[in-house]
Amino acid sequence: MTISANHEAPDEAPAMPGDGALAESLLKFGISVEDYMLPARHQIQMVTPDGVLVPLGEQGTQPGHEYPLPDDSELLAAYEQLVIGRRVNDQNSALVRQGRMAVYPSSHGQEACQVAAALCIADGDWMFPTYRDSVAIMARGIDPVQVMTLFRGDWHGGYNPHERNVGIQSTPLTTQLLHGVGVAHAAKLRGEKTVVLAMCGDGATSEGDFHEALNFAAVFKLPVIFFVQNNKYAISVPLAQQSAAPSLAHKAVGYGMPGERVDGNDLVALLAVLGRAVKLAREGSGPLLVEAHTYRMQAHTNADDATRYREDSEVAEWQAKDPLTRMKTYLTGKGVLSSEDETRIAGRAEAVAAQLRQGLGEDVTVDPQDLFRHVFSSPTPQLEKQSAMLADELAREEAAQ
Amino acid sequence: MSQTLTTPSAANGNVSAATAKAAAKVASSEEGPQSLTLAKAINTALVDAMHEDEAVIVFGEDVGTLGGVFRITDGLTKSFGDQRCFDTPLAESGIVGMAVGMAMNGMRPVVEMQFDAFAYPAFEQIVSHVAKMHNRTKGAVKLPMVIRIPYAGGIGGVEHHCDSSEAYYAHTAGLKVYAPATVADGYRMLREAIDSDDPVIFLEPKKLYWSKDLVDLQELREQHADNTRAGTSGEGRAAVARAGTDATLIAYGPSVPTALAAAAAAAEEGRSLEVIDVRSIVPFDDETVQASVRKTGRAVVIAEAHGFASVASEIVARVQEGCFHHLAAPIRRVTGFDVPYPAPKLEHYYLPGVDRILDAVDDLQWEDQP
Ligand SMILES: Cc1ncc(C[n+]2csc(CCOP(=O)(O)OP(=O)(O)O)c2C)c(N)n1
Ligand SMILES: [Mg+2]
Numbered sequence: 001m002t003i004s005a006n007h008e009a010p011d012e013a014p015a016m017p018g019d020g021a022l023a024e025s026l027l028k029f030g031i032s033v034e035d036y037m038l039p040a041r042h043q044i045q046m047v048t049p050d051g052v053l054v055p056l057g058e059q060g061t062q063p064g065h066e067y068p069l070p071d072d073s074e075l076l077a078a079y080e081q082l083v084i085g086r087r088v089n090d091q092n093s094a095l096v097r098q099g100r101m102a103v104y105p106s107s108h109g110q111e112a113c114q115v116a117a118a119l120c121i122a123d124g125d126w127m128f129p130t131y132r133d134s135v136a137i138m139a140r141g142i143d144p145v146q147v148m149t150l151f152r153g154d155w156h157g158g159y160n161p162h163e164r165n166v167g168i169q170s171t172p173l174t175t176q177l178l179h180g181v182g183v184a185h186a187a188k189l190r191g192e193k194t195v196v197l198a199m200c201g202d203g204a205t206s207e208g209d210f211h212e213a214l215n216f217a218a219v220f221k222l223p224v225i226f227f228v229q230n231n232k233y234a235i236s237v238p239l240a241q242q243s244a245a246p247s248l249a250h251k252a253v254g255y256g257m258p259g260e261r262v263d264g265n266d267l268v269a270l271l272a273v274l275g276r277a278v279k280l281a282r283e284g285s286g287p288l289l290v291e292a293h294t295y296r297m298q299a300h301t302n303a304d305d306a307t308r309y310r311e312d313s314e315v316a317e318w319q320a321k322d323p324l325t326r327m328k329t330y331l332t333g334k335g336v337l338s339s340e341d342e343t344r345i346a347g348r349a350e351a352v353a354a355q356l357r358q359g360l361g362e363d364v365t366v367d368p369q370d371l372f373r374h375v376f377s378s379p380t381p382q383l384e385k386q387s388a389m390l391a392d393e394l395a396r397e398e399a400a401q
Numbered sequence: 402m403s404q405t406l407t408t409p410s411a412a413n414g415n416v417s418a419a420t421a422k423a424a425a426k427v428a429s430s431e432e433g434p435q436s437l438t439l440a441k442a443i444n445t446a447l448v449d450a451m452h453e454d455e456a457v458i459v460f461g462e463d464v465g466t467l468g469g470v471f472r473i474t475d476g477l478t479k480s481f482g483d484q485r486c487f488d489t490p491l492a493e494s495g496i497v498g499m500a501v502g503m504a505m506n507g508m509r510p511v512v513e514m515q516f517d518a519f520a521y522p523a524f525e526q527i528v529s530h531v532a533k534m535h536n537r538t539k540g541a542v543k544l545p546m547v548i549r550i551p552y553a554g555g556i557g558g559v560e561h562h563c564d565s566s567e568a569y570y571a572h573t574a575g576l577k578v579y580a581p582a583t584v585a586d587g588y589r590m591l592r593e594a595i596d597s598d599d600p601v602i603f604l605e606p607k608k609l610y611w612s613k614d615l616v617d618l619q620e621l622r623e624q625h626a627d628n629t630r631a632g633t634s635g636e637g638r639a640a641v642a643r644a645g646t647d648a649t650l651i652a653y654g655p656s657v658p659t660a661l662a663a664a665a666a667a668a669e670e671g672r673s674l675e676v677i678d679v680r681s682i683v684p685f686d687d688e689t690v691q692a693s694v695r696k697t698g699r700a701v702v703i704a705e706a707h708g709f710a711s712v713a714s715e716i717v718a719r720v721q722e723g724c725f726h727h728l729a730a731p732i733r734r735v736t737g738f739d740v741p742y743p744a745p746k747l748e749h750y751y752l753p754g755v756d757r758i759l760d761a762v763d764d765l766q767w768e769d770q771p
Pocket of ligand 1: 132171172173200201202203204205231233234235296300
């Protein structure tokens with residue numbers, strides 16, 4: 001039996017699928033296709049909000065949904081990025097208040113997702129982020145000041161996507177998922193084992209391109225991880241008004257791909273779940289969807305007033321589930337994080353913040369001729385004319401001064 | 402999909418066998434001028450481009466086994482395998498969005514939208530990404546992709562199968578928009594489009610798919626190879642489709658044969674009309690168009706699309722700005738009416754025809770002729 005819509009509904013529980021890459025990975029778990037594709041009954045959580053390791057038997061896992069604990073060095077490195085990510089968010093919000101940036105969609109509260117997204121993929125892999133994923137992009141190694149170019153307003157994109165295989169931050173919701181699908185498809189046709197992590201928010205899952213991307217990835221059996229950060233709101237609209245699905249992870253099964261939900265403020269669980277997803281995808285399982293339950297602690301952007309649509313008590317509830325304090329408590333208790341580590345990490349975070357302050361504190365000089373330079377590989381006669389017109393305008397302005 | 406593609410330097414057995422087969426087919430094709438349809442010319446351009454470059458990938462709806470509803474991709478899957486020409490699920494945004502990603506990652510996708518009006522689901526991808534990626538990345542990301550669209554009417558098609566959608570694309574900065582009108586241009590311009598490092602919207606006048614012309618494929622291939630070597634091409638240039646002295650008819654795509662028919666009819670009445678085939682809407686060849694109008698002093702622009710806020714209007718504006726002192730009469734437009742594309746039994750009222758063009762020519766204030 002193959003996994004396709006081509007066969008009639010079985011009378012009994014389906015047999016193990018006999019062929020296909022997905023089937024192979026299924027054999028590892030000894031469960032039915034449906035059990036494999038459906039998310040576990042509970043979100044995967046490994047460390048409680050109080051920073052205590054959930055005992056293995058109580059992690060809410062089922063057959064096929066067990067995840068090994070990442071090792072200590074991986075956790076410590078991730079924690080460092082977590083601290084840096086929080087510092088970046090706070091620094092950027094401050095820079096917006098000081099007028100050094102036009103707008104900043106902060107991922108404050110979602111830093112565990114950001115860090116895990118960056119760390120779960122390998123160097124040759126690709127990431128396709130949204131406007132909210134600046135921290136993930138920086139954690140992947142792109143220069144922080146370049147990342148902020150979009151929000152500072154001197155160009156629509158500040159980094160070269162080919163430098164670290166990171167798509168340009170996408171604002172039109174879920175359009176970037178299809179680009180991720182295309183990158184994975186091209187790689188697959190050449191026989192390369194490139195994994196793509198394609199990111200979007202909860203509200204964005206209502207968009208048509210979300211559906212098209214999942215379907216294409218599944219039909220062409222592409223190694224794409226769809227990583228949905230469910231931060232409970234799309235600007236002001238709560239998830240209940242976006243979807244009647246039991247969870248966003250459940251959407252995956254309809255496309256023939258597995259979905260999993262994970263505590264998005266639990267960095268340990270995120271690393272475990274995303275890590276396994278990447279491994280499976282690289283081995284040829286086809287696409288997977290991971291939904292992370294998290295919370296947008298601040299307004300949608302600085303231009304938004306979150307008090308108009310949510311209660312302070314709800315925010316306070318999530319404050320208690322903060323990803324940083326949780327990780328800190330856990331790692332300290334485990335003896336992995338020393339006070340020297342803390343000092344070193346705080347220093348690193350401060351250095352990145354200083355880099356942002358300095359980079360964004362400098363006044364950028366924009367070149368008006370850039371308007372025409374990059375529309376096409378070489379400018380058309382029409383653009384050349386317009387470029388000359390602007391140059392002339394500016395020359396006369398200067399002469400008049 | 403069984404095997405994987407290889408880089409040209411390390412061709413694997415499967416793909417190179419298919420490529421060799423295609424090459425053999427190409428070599429055995431007749432030499433010298435032959436009667437060819439526009440459909441076949443476009444198909445041949447695809448075959449040649451796929452043969453030359455393994456990065457050229459064709460996909461869309463029904464383009465694989467069937468060879469496309471207009472058979473433009475006929476034989477590609479058979480010759481090149483189902484990794485290089487394949488069917489996708491029905492989702493135009495998906496097709497274009499996936500092509501963006503593939504183009505970012507080393508491929509040169511050529512995708513087909515089944516019909517003009519069915520490209521609209523892909524509009525966001527086209528406008529927000531295909532057109533802008535190069536600009537927003539300051540050229541770091543190039544999107545060498547072609548979106549082929551069978552377009553315009555005159556085939557008795559039902560609703561949503563006959564739109565002239567060129568203005569949407571031409572209005573969008575960052576897209577090249579080509580509209581071939583001749584069999585030879587079907588070949589030439591598609592090769593140029595595939596070679597282009599910029600994304601191209603390739604508008605194929607579906608009513609001309611089965612029109613024939615004598616073309617020498619070998620010569621076209623050699624021209625293309627020469628242009629590639631020399632780094633020159635006719636890209637972005639308009640053509641004088643018929644020389645004349647009294648007035649200029651400016652047309653593109655499906656309207657070119659209509660303009661030529663009008664010029665032939667006018668000649669019988671003793672009026673010499675020049676016909677300019679715009680070929681490339683973006684970039685637009687002001688030079689060729691305006692040289693003609695400066696010479697004749699009169700112009701009519703012909704297009705199937707609605708006239709309001711149209712490419713035809715843009716051409717009028719440009720000619721007026723560039724040739725005002727050479728004009729003996731206001732420039733006229735003969736376009737579709739500003740109504741939704743009509744049902745088959747009404748389309749002949751809508752489409753610019755020879756008589757309507759000749760009426761417009763008659764209106765060009767000939768009494769003022771010195
Ligand atoms: C196609 C499209 N429609 C609308 C918008 C405006 N918009 C920007 S962000 C946003 C909310 C998205 O919410 P979600 O996907 O949950 O992501 P979050 O902002 O919460 O991270 C909206 C409606 C957009 N950017 N793109
Ligand atoms: Mg949200």
